[in-house]
Amino acid sequence: MTMPPRIPWTYARLAGLPLSWRRRLLRLILTGRGLAARLRGRRRDTGFAATFESVLRLPRREALRLSAQAHHHDVATELEWCALHRRPVDAILRDMERVTVTAPEIMERVAAGGRPVILAPLHMGAYVLGLATLMTRYFPGRPMLVLRQRDDMAMETAVIERLREIGTDVRFLTVGERADFLSAVRFAQKGAVIVVFCDLAPAYGAPAEMPMFGLPFRFAFGTDTLARLTGATVVPLATTMGDHGDTVSVSQPFEVRSSAPDERAMVAGIMRRHLQAAIAGRPDQWHLWPSLADYLPSSASVQANSPAGGEAPQSLAA
Template identity: 80%
Template sequence: MSTTPHIPWTYARLASLPLAWRRRALRALVTGRRLLARDGGERFAATFESVLRLPRREALRLSRAAAHHDVASEIEWCALHKRPVDAIQRDIERVQVADPAVMERIAATGRPVILAPLHMGAYVLCLATLMVRHFPGRPMLVLRQRDDMGMETEVIERLREVDVDVRFLNVSQRADFLSAVRFAQKGAVIVVFCDLDPSYGAPAEMPMFGLPFRFAFGTDTLARLTGATVVPIATTMDDNGDTVGLGQPFEVRGQAAEERAKGADIMRRHIQAAIAARPEQWHLWPMLADYLPSSARVQDNSPAGGETPHDLAA
């Protein structure tokens, strides 16, 4: 176990409050410009203009919202790290699943399931909600390629205190991947993030927003070997609670290239729709270059840039 991370006093104080209270208090502080750097609100403006083809004013608004969301997300990590179990359970009650009937049908089959979230919103709390409501008694296996994420590990491990049997598995080697297959076949719910960059392996072309995005896509192989249903999900935060949105569930029945392409297209549409709906809540904008080839260029629509190409992958 890593050493306990340092949590700033202001974050710790906000994190101690009930979910709606801490988020409203944060909004009041942000409005007073006490937590965000003076220029923090413009950090992503040029990216939003270029990638999402937004006018400058809307890009600035979303950039300010993204800066707010970054702080709110950090406070949510602190809340899960420090709040007592009964308080976390009350926070879970404020999470809604957009289409619970779909999740209920998938869970009722008893077959292996792969949850494929994006890095959006308070995704740990939302994953806990899905496990408690729809997969009680089944372990949750989180796949990752490194184990040096101290705060994340400690927070996710706390889910055991709310009756979620969470485990981690590093899958940098083939033997590790086969262990994941065995876990799934024994009833584990596998969590594989769908927006990992290509360096995580098995990259697939998933163009979106007119750019040649590529994402890691080993989910199709895992689904084929386990017979699992893949459920793309997107989690979003609001002042009064969180929402788990579901994409199109799918299965992978064979090794044909067409089968992989079909799954990749479903995932591509899910990722693009989730980001387009709440771009300020996607956590990985700072790593945008990791998803694009070095030759990818888009138009910089900022007033200062005019029509000069802006290299987002540099």
């Protein structure tokens, strides 16, 4: 039996409320607790200040502010997983009405072409709600195939599978062997919208150098091969959360024509710019800071600390 996210009882109660209500009430609760802690003389770093200082070159005060926002976002993200798990379909559909897409004309053009499509989001914000909104608004009737390298996250699987209840045929493909990758190609050629997260660690395969913030970042990068073999249009995405709704930011789509090294380098450059812009724009909402060391060589000197309490936020990798 699939279990809901492990969050405090109060937050579990909030999950049943409409999107703007639960998020505003959560902010009030966390703000109140923070104020009470300061009155008791307990002002502490919530976990990522040193990382933000080192990677983003921020002054200590700003790093502390962003660290507090990151802690808030971690809790809010767990609340959103719980809401998707528990709320009825009609309530989820109402929440989706609060999702704004920054470039709807791009999504309409990509969908109207009828060609295979690869959505390349980051692990940011309430990305499942964002993907659900894109599928229902722009790709009704088309299945969604989520590629992943492991299948041991039962809760995330159960939540994403709820998209079937709102009319999206969601499938998962655990890609580990060449035959599995070819299955993804066949799915795409039959009209499936493929979801490939663009911020996976290099251990997931086909690593590419994508230096950011003056550091030698590397990311897994098989999107170019999949796009070339399927003839798909790749749409880079990033979802961010707000108290009153979410925003899906759509970057310029692209296609991959060949396997030439210069084209791979060009496409890697496109994805690097997308990743850096998304993370720099809302660093508090990137879920994978606790795994920062996985993206850098061991020689890179970066403070990679965990949130207060010693526990890293729950992994949200699909």
